[in-house]
Amino acid sequence: MTESESAGPDYDVVIGGAGLAGCAAAILLARRGARVALLERRSDPGAYKVLCTHSLTANAYPVLDELGLVPALEKAGAVRSHARWYTRWGWIEPRPAPGGPELPYAYNVRRSTLDPLIRSRAAETPGVDLLPGHQVTGLVREAGRTLGVRASTPEGEREIRARLVVGADGKDSAVAKFAEVPTRRYENTRFGYLAHFRDLPLRDGIGHTWFLEPDMAYAFPNDDGVTVLAVLPDKKRLPAFREDLEGSFLAFVRALPEAPPVDSAERVSKIIGLVDYPLHSRRPTAPGVALIGDAALTGDPLWGVGCGWALESAQWLAESVAPAATGRGDLDRSLTAYARRHRRRLSGHQYLAADFAKARRFNPVERLVFSAAARDESVARHMHLFASRLIGPLRFLNPLVLAKATVVNLRHRKAAEPPAR
Template sequence: MDADVIVVGTRVGGAATAMLLARAGLRVLAVDRTRFPSDTLSTHQVQLPGGALLRRWGLLDTLIAQGTPAARMVTFDAGPAVLRGAYPHVGGVDAVYSPRRTRLDTLLVDAARTAGATVEEGFVVEGLTGAGGRVTGIRGTPKGGTPRTFTAPLVIGADGKHSTVARAAGAREYRSRRTTSAGCYTYFAGLPVTGGEIYSRPGMMVTLWPTDDGLTIVFLAVPLARFAGLRTDLTGNYLAAVASVGDLGERLATAHRAGPVRATADLPNVFRRPYGPGWALVGDAGLVMDPITGQGIGHALRDAESLSAAIVAGLGGRRPLDAALAAHHRDRDTARRPMYDLTTRLARFRPDRAGPTLFPAIAADPALVTRFLGVLTGAEPADAFFAPAVLRRIVGTRGLLRMVAGRPAPATSG
């Protein structure tokens, strides 16, 4: 065998998994078709649980030292009310970070190499090898080179939402939900933000986050039905939509766009079984959801920790590998399901019947604002916060009935 584990794809999930497995003493070969630093479409956001993992792994301070700013305060403008507050603390982290992928992915690839993993850049995986119904390795070609085959007891697909490994291994898909939104973003100089800004409006969502080099990323999400029209003049329509929200028109007038507008409607929502004989999946290869809640990076990092722990236990003989991977599968689905449901609901852009009652009540209580922001960052399960008993405590019985019926709260005088 050429390695104990082969990792296909070395962006966030793959590089983090390779790093953790190498730190545990396994022989790791990680391959990627690209060469780093390399950019990719991304929400950029490292939510609180992901930031806590980077801190635990000794990487967050490096990311900060390289210039990625923290967003500790958030403005959530829901229309009926504006929520302003601070994030909760999770694992010693109280901020969301939004690094450029040229920085974050390179940091993780370097950390994997430092840990002892062999990383082959510019290697295009063309398929899997197998014997007796079990995956035994990969076959592919280095760019400009000759075909090669590598073998290992376990091959991990970290190669994204259209994973070659998942397809070749026949990973079962379930809980699939149709694409309902499209997203686009670019960067601006001269558009200062003191924290994150989220604007929810009928038929669109706009978010602003500080990123590297003094820039601000501005993300626009719209219903899928609007995407064809948006693309007729992508830059002009994007700018018009963003400028229509709050005071962003005035602020954009004094800012400078620092790159092209990037857009996609390739936003699937699907769970895949993340393991089988000789193979496993991590990150978007195993579970992908609409980027409207910005969970992809954090989920990939959390997957990397859980999957690598299962692999170390299985290959180290502490428990059967299949049992360890099955436990990882159950834990992943239990942890991700509430955010998956919330994300796919938000991405449908249906009228918000509850917002006019719920958001003013949350805005009036700083502790509730912090807890709500914890839900948005994945630190608290959405189903726990939105449970009927919790909502009743927030808005009262009459308020809860108004939310269910979709009636606005009564006007107040004064």
């Protein structure tokens, strides 16, 4: 045994990336006894992700609660993530059942508010060393297993050893690249542009999504009176958009059913966008490595699920590997459990998202369920659970729901028939 091996690793876990996923994982692992190095390539403690839907779906609420962030988000003015969706059959407007509980929610909150908040919580957590200005430049590997990272720092190159290396460094993950984890890519045939507006009223003060088949748009009210407004058209429209970005963006919004009054609002950001944003999936583990957030799976931005899945995957990892990461269990077995849970919870969602990213019209099953949800409150509530990622595709499209949707639509059709003479 070498001197470095006998001394043990520098940390139990080293995490590349101090965004949502990385900070959440650091906090949750440290609370379970792990010594965590949290590396962030940017030196600014207020750094944040700019290109984002700025929305947390309701599946994220339990993680936010465990992290202790809910009171701080409420204080910061985060807006509860209730929404309504436009379809050709009318608006789907989920509401609580009479006498029932409030619908599940999380928050719409700008990353300029959220990222520094969760990063400061991570830095304050005993057992977490936040290391700004540290960028992963390679992995320490022996016999096919990862034992740490190499990083560039303000003081020069550094090697940090750990039992587990976590890639929380986004869709272009350097950790995944250095670990040679293959990437599966799904084409996205929509492009997207978004901008932030102040004083842009939305009906009931909640989020709006427009399913225009195949074009899409959404508006999410955020903290400090700012609304994120995004358009996601078919790529066939991209050449015209590029000729006059601002004019095309505003014209698209003005043409929306019940369009928000964009001309009377103040635009407080540039119009930024993604011309090409494919969906990515990676195996979430390798020997000595785990991937979380966008590093493991990058969804279609039109669904606004990335932030929620970043937090959930961090929680799943901490629950699966914490004992082994601290030397009290089999790490490989724990990583297998995490990978199985990640795949079981997200692969079905990603399959449907990749199919819908082909910029197609609704298929027959979607037409059945969406039309029924626009006509029946119980189906609308069920759809809300799926849109919030609280249930998976199999439960969303189970035979009882499809039968219910069929009955709703048959009743609607019968009611719409002219009376017999």
